[in-house]
Amino acid sequence: MLRTLRAVDFRCFSGLSLEIPAAGAVFTGDNAQGKTSILEAVCMLVRLHSPRTRRMPAMTRMGSGSGFGIAGEAWEMERRVRWQGGLDLMVDGEPREGPGTYLADGGLLVWMGNEDLDLVRGSAEGRRRYLDFIGSQIEPGYRTALARYRRALKAKNLLLKDPRPREEEIRSYEEVMIADGSLLVDSRARMVSLLSPRASASQQQVSGKDEALGLEYRPAGGADLRAAMEQARERERRQRQSFVGPHRDDLLLTVNGLSAAEFASEGQQRTVALALKLAQGEALAAARGSLPVYLIDDVFGELDPGRRNAVLHALPAHAQKWITTTHLGWLEESHGLGGMNRYTVKAGEIS
Numbered sequence: 001m002l003r004t005l006r007a008v009d010f011r012c013f014s015g016l017s018l019e020i021p022a023a024g025a026v027f028t029g030d031n032a033q034g035k036t037s038i039l040e041a042v043c044m045l046v047r048l049h050s051p052r053t054r055r056m057p058a059m060t061r062m063g064s065g066s067g068f069g070i071a072g073e074a075w076e077m078e079r080r081v082r083w084q085g086g087l088d089l090m091v092d093g094e095p096r097e098g099p100g101t102y103l104a105d106g107g108l109l110v111w112m113g114n115e116d117l118d119l120v121r122g123s124a125e126g127r128r129r130y131l132d133f134i135g136s137q138i139e140p141g142y143r144t145a146l147a148r149y150r151r152a153l154k155a156k157n158l159l160l161k162d163p164r165p166r167e168e169e170i171r172s173y174e175e176v177m178i179a180d181g182s183l184l185v186d187s188r189a190r191m192v193s194l195l196s197p198r199a200s201a202s203q204q205q206v207s208g209k210d211e212a213l214g215l216e217y218r219p220a221g222g223a224d225l226r227a228a229m230e231q232a233r234e235r236e237r238r239q240r241q242s243f244v245g246p247h248r249d250d251l252l253l254t255v256n257g258l259s260a261a262e263f264a265s266e267g268q269q270r271t272v273a274l275a276l277k278l279a280q281g282e283a284l285a286a287a288r289g290s291l292p293v294y295l296i297d298d299v300f301g302e303l304d305p306g307r308r309n310a311v312l313h314a315l316p317a318h319a320q321k322w323i324t325t326t327h328l329g330w331l332e333e334s335h336g337l338g339g340m341n342r343y344t345v346k347a348g349e350i351s
């Protein structure tokens with residue numbers, strides 16, 4: 001868990017300094033005051049990842065210098081991330097060479113937000129990102145394999161677009177894609193079997209009904225990536241695009257055997273999104289033997305009291321929770337939020 005969080009020139013904050021108790025904190029405030037940015041800073045500090053953008057400059061406070069800094073005590077280590085055109089990473093006063101070594105002993109996070117509904121309704125990309133965020137926290141080598149796979153895929157696609165594609169070079173990138181892609185496929189399959197029973201139990205708990213949530217991993221290259229790539233070779237060369245590999249994988253979600261995207265009601269879809277995130281927390285805890293920190297962005301105010309209480313009960317009592325909300329009303333009637341600090345966020349200032 002985190003004990004402190006500090007930030008400089010991050011989003012709308014020129015400076016930010018917080019001490020957070022073990023139970024966590026609730027941040028209230030109107031829209032666009034900086035609540036989400038606080039959770040984003042935690043996500044950057046712990047996982048070097050923003051759920052909102054892949055572009056570092058977007059996180060630098062507009063009108064400030066050329067970068068931002070975030071620091072804090074997380075899982076009993078003093079971490080520091082500075083971005084100024086490049087990343088500068090430190091743990092306990094020692095520089096860390098790259099993201100891989102920085103993240104190796106980082107903590108576990110679950111992000112829950114209203115945009116999670118896109119996991120159910122949106123394209124497969126969101127579901128792949130869901131698996132990737134888990135994979136890079138618990139599967140050894142996942143993050144590196146994903147980065148190498150993406151680079152090889154980009155290079156292969158560029159070569160395929162060439163008026164005279166160089167077959168030998170394409171094949172050498174395909175070899176990288178097969179090696180790293182197979183690791184991703186195996187990891188994703190393992191993760192889905194870890195998530196599946198937990199998501200199904202969470203769906204029943206949150207909905208209060210006997211709804212069966214199904215998760216089925218659909219690797220775009222089937223079980224044998226090399227064979228699938230060979231089979232697709234002619235079509236890929238003709239259409240100048242890579243069709244086979246983990247960048248086309250999907251995670252099929254069903255409620256009572258029917259596609260959740262096509263047949264589930266909005267309430268059911270919201271519950272599926274929550275169940276996926278609750279399952280993520282449990283899967284991370286099971287894989288690593290320690291509780292994740294939950295970053296919960298504006299979710300509870302949108303839920304009806306029944307589901308809100310079910311989610312509050314489903315979250316591990318001892319996990320640290322960082323919760324943002326615009327509405328205060330529900331907080332007063334909610335149990336299970338004892339011991340948490342309460343802050344008000346207004347125009348990049350916290351009180």
Ligand SMILES: Nc1ncnc2c1ncn2[C@@H]1O[C@H](COP(=O)(O)OP(=O)(O)OP(=O)(O)O)[C@@H](O)[C@H]1O
Pocket residue numbers: 010011012013029030031032033034035036037038057058059060061062298324326345
């Ligand atoms: N790089 C940046 N520099 C300065 N301000 C920024 C930057 N990026 C975003 N902002 C502004 O920071 C403010 C806070 O955004 P944030 O999303 O954290 O608000 P919020 O309180 O979570 O709002 P909501 O309740 O609507 O989700 C917004 O006004 C946004 O436009």
